[in-house]
Amino acid sequence: MNFISLKPGSTVEGEAIEAYRSEGQASHYVHLIAGVHGDEVEGAYLLQQLFAWLREEETVDVKVPLVIVPILNVDGYRVGTRGNAHGVDLNRNLPADSWVRECKNPQYFPGEKPLSEPENQYFVSLLNKYPPSLIISFHAWKPMINYNGDCRKVAVFLSNYNTYPVVEKLKKHPTPGSLGEYAPHELGIPVLTFEAPQLSGGGKLKDIWAESATAFKELLQSDLIQSF
Template sequence: MHFHELNSGFSVEGTEIKSYRTDVDGDKYIYLMAGVHGDEVEGVYVVEQLFNWLKTQDQMHIPLVVVPIVNVDGYRANTRVNANGVDLNRNLSTDCWTSEVSEKKYYPGNKPLSEPENQYLINLFKKYPPGLILSIHSWKPLVNFNGDCLDVANYLGERNGYEVVADIGYPTPGSLGTYGPAKLDCPVLTFECPIFNDEKGLKEIWLENEDAFKGIFLDKIYSRFL
């Protein structure tokens, strides 16, 4: 597939937030993104590998948007939060948004959608409406689905052995998983990679998920969302 670079967004510190889309127009688009939390390098690596592979697939014609690193300042600083200390995955304008947090790392900002990184994402969603969002994170190996995408979650879980869950066990107000189904009528699949260590590096994390992620596109699991 051929991708072209879209107009960049800019972070709190003025760093470019790059995004790309295929030359295929659609009423809906598949989104692939990582780095919402800057210290989750595993997800960024997985999306990088998948993106590189997608570029070689000339037989595919999919309306697809890729945002390799959303929280570019946090990625550079190796922090979960952005340069304002805000957890971008608690800052979206969901009905359940709250300023109350149990830990500093979940600080949602002083108001919903206060952060330029999320403002950029919302503008992308308006211009290229998402039919399915695949957001790749790092925590523990699981596949969290919000909205009507259980089939995609099960497809991944059957191939990598990760647990499939509708709920991660605690509230996530202001998160993309909450925002997508409610505000965009779009399901969100939040894929959690394991944290890399001496026994399992970034390459190994990609290899254990390679067939699953490539299969979403090769087997056209995405097609009903367009």
């Protein structure tokens, strides 16, 4: 599958944020994004492996046009921090109605105002230029597939392969200003947040990919994804 490099964004520290889209113009795209939190290497690794498969496998029959951002928080990823170089949690900084300045834990600092961070400004510009029909965001926490908006069928599809629990709402973990709050409510775009397990006790990244590789390969070639 062939991809075109898009004009990169820029981080707080001036590093390039790479983005790609599949060849051919389309009215809507499925967006795949990872590295929103720089310390969640497991989620970033999953998307890197999926992207490599898409580019290298000549017989891939993907049913939808794609936009891919392998690592949004490049500065945080480089030094292993959740936040960006300003210490802002990019998944609390989007301009959702739920955004609030206050946070109980500094790791969730949402910034001084919504969309204050260049990484999110770039991400939103991609949403505007290449309108999404579905956004899949790769994270790492405890294994689960969280969905916001009308994409439960996608979550169930993936879960049928890797047995991760499907979760609609995180009752004890509010996320004001997150992508899951912003895109469905402000833009009408469903968001699937794929939480990979975090490495511990000698686990390997390749094992996390092996757990979900078939799920994502089958999803992107399915009639289900074509319905978005």
